[in-house]
Amino acid sequence: MIKSQNHGFSLIELLIALGIWILIFSLSVPFLVKDLNQIKAKGFFDTLQSDVLYAQSIAMRSKDNVRLMLSPTRYVIVENQTVLLARDYPEQWTFDTSFTMNNINFDAHGRILNPGSIQIKTPQRNYRMVFPFGTGRGYVVE
Template identity: 30%
Template structure:
């Protein structure tokens, strides 16, 4: 009488293949998730800075962006009362280093940044230099 079934070696080969496929399947989406998180943050940061610049040109009340690298957040506040208009989180694993950029960041009534400068953002995998040039030019990013 012959017993049906798989040998121990066959089962181990199948389990090894499953573990390998699972490991590959998990690591790829994590990389893509981090990339999308970076893209989403920069898009939101861009729109918040444009809002800040436009509000400076259209309103008599002066707003400013306050960056809190240790608290992993930034806020936009009204100039007179320092009331928080909006607050955004920065991913916990990121590090922000202010180089020549002075906080608070604000614009004058013509849309020009008051104190130009640079900062470095260290994400999980990359570094970005954020430049706020003198004049009406918008800020830009350089991947380091």
């Protein structure tokens, strides 16, 4: 009597299962990339708003004017010609400050001296960060 010892999957069955997994994965990648870009944008704006609060607190502590200077590739927080903090923008992001502002100045009370907005262009969306007059930190509008 010959016993059949089929204790596994055939090569065809494994290839079919692998093909299904590859198909499912390849269909989900665009959604993951979109979510990743949204998380990156939220993280950057949270950091920028924290840095604005940091600049305000430095201005109130030192009683000097503090500037958040925007350049094409990064922003810098400066107090009396001393760079306190510098951060690069994410890749493929552009900051258009030509119409309203390229420096955010804080007085000794932490107030924004020159209100305005910054146009921020990402590969997926456009944002505008508004800095109102007074002690507000600014907010982001899509």
